[in-house]
Amino acid sequence: MPEIRPLQAADLAVVADMFQRVLRKRRTPTPASLPGYLQRLYLDSTDGTAGSPSLVHVADDGRISGFIGVTSLPMRFNDKKLNASICGSLMVDEDQRNDLSGARLLKAFLAGPQDLSFSETASDVTASMWTTLRGSILPDYSLDWIKVFRPVAFAVAGAKQRMPIARLGAPVARAVDACLGLRRSGEFSRWFGAGDATASQGRYTVSDIDADGFAGQLDKFTSRLAVHPAWDEKSLSRIMSDASAKKDFGDIFRCTVAARTGAIIGAFIYFGRPGDIGHVLQVLALPGQAGAVIDCLINHAAGAGLAGIRGRTQPALLEAMLGRRIIFINVNSTVVHSRDPELVRQFQAGNGFFNGLVGEHWSRIFGDHFD
Incomplete structure (x- = not known):
């Protein structure tokens, strides 16, 4: 039995x-x-x-x-x-x-x-x-979002995940993208490259931060929602440690975004290497500042030489992503179950914090190879 x-x-x-x-x-x-x-x-x-x-x-x-x-x-x-x-x-x-x-x-x-x-x-x-x-x-x-910076390199990076031999096309992809990069005007520049994100960069300061520093910022952003994580110091330290170990995804970038006053308005974590597609683990932003934080992330990743980036949506980010020529797809879904219907309603209304560090993708199962 x-x-x-x-x-x-x-x-x-x-x-x-x-x-x-x-x-x-x-x-x-x-x-x-x-x-x-x-x-x-x-x-x-x-x-x-x-x-x-x-x-x-x-x-x-x-x-x-x-x-x-x-x-x-x-x-x-x-x-x-x-x-x-x-x-x-x-x-x-x-x-x-x-x-x-x-x-x-x-x-x-x-x-x-x-x-x-x-x-x-x-x-x-x-x-x-x-x-x-x-x-x-x-x-x-439940949506994955994708922003493409270098379209030919992006296609090659996606292909080599299934066919490793496709990596041989990387030098040609760089050359073609360099030529395409000369087209810095019109709709092309909005779809590919940092686009409008670069124009707003001077108003904000993006600074590197270590794992402990990032952990210290989390409550500021997550506790604003009705349902939010309540980690203890030990468990959060373990999560941040595991979230830093993703060799398959490339180097880790942890950054805060500050306004001219010096006040931190957001933060992000992503992984990537030049010519590849970066993986965004978390984007945090104060109310009304999501667009600025997303622009800083886009500009930072494009400047690091990535072909593009992809991450998972949060309801608080969706509106700001509209108009930034971001592609949305559904690969896997986020699901919730509770015997208390009010808890489910809070998430259905976007009043709960989940995905990324508050979810599954922080673990080494996603992006590490255990050698």
Whole structure:
């Protein structure tokens, strides 16, 4: 008889192999350090009494055939303390995908004692399971945004993710983009390059900041929303440390944005290397300042030689992104579930902070290779 039970330390080698095959889609041997990281992420650093623990699905023959990885996140709704559980990894072996193993895992996760359940990586199939179980998709949190600076290099960078040989086209891409870059007027310059962002740069100061400094800025921006994270110092330090380790994405850039008065109006974290597509982990902005912060991010990334950048939307950023020739696509959805309908309504109205550092993408699972 199949069963669902909490993850145990003895399961980690099998779960790591499943990660390597199913989520990372690698045919190479599982890195030796991956089981240890999964233990730290899903066992040592997660409070299984405040919310759902990570769960495994055990098939009739005793094999672990499915897994749902859960991290815990303390939050607040105004002055009320909440326990949130984040579903970061839901996977089932190929030979078990038709027996509802995934749906059973998700149902068991949502039945946990947590006040809120989230995922920001729900595929179309998984999102459908969430809604069947009375979860809600959050459209304004579910869009990836893309800004292209160097169109030919951007195309090459995207192609080499699937066909590594495409990297041989990088020198030609640089030359073509350099020629295209001479066209600095009209609609072309608005779609490609820093465009209008450069014009506003002189009014703001962008400064590098370390992980601790960035962590010290978070409450200033997140606590303005009705539902927001309530990290303790230890857990936030761990998140910032993991969020800095993404070798696959390139160098990390952490910056604050200050007005002429010296007041910090925003901040951002992104990763990238010249000629590649940068990954934006977090953008923070005070009310009414999102456009300026986005312009500074665009200008900074373009100046670093990136072909383009992509990140995840927040409702507070969407309006400012309009008119900046940013492309929006839906790859995975952000979903929420709660027994308290008022909490769900807060997120549906854009009054909750989620995605990025308050989500799943801070972990080393996204962007690190565990060598």
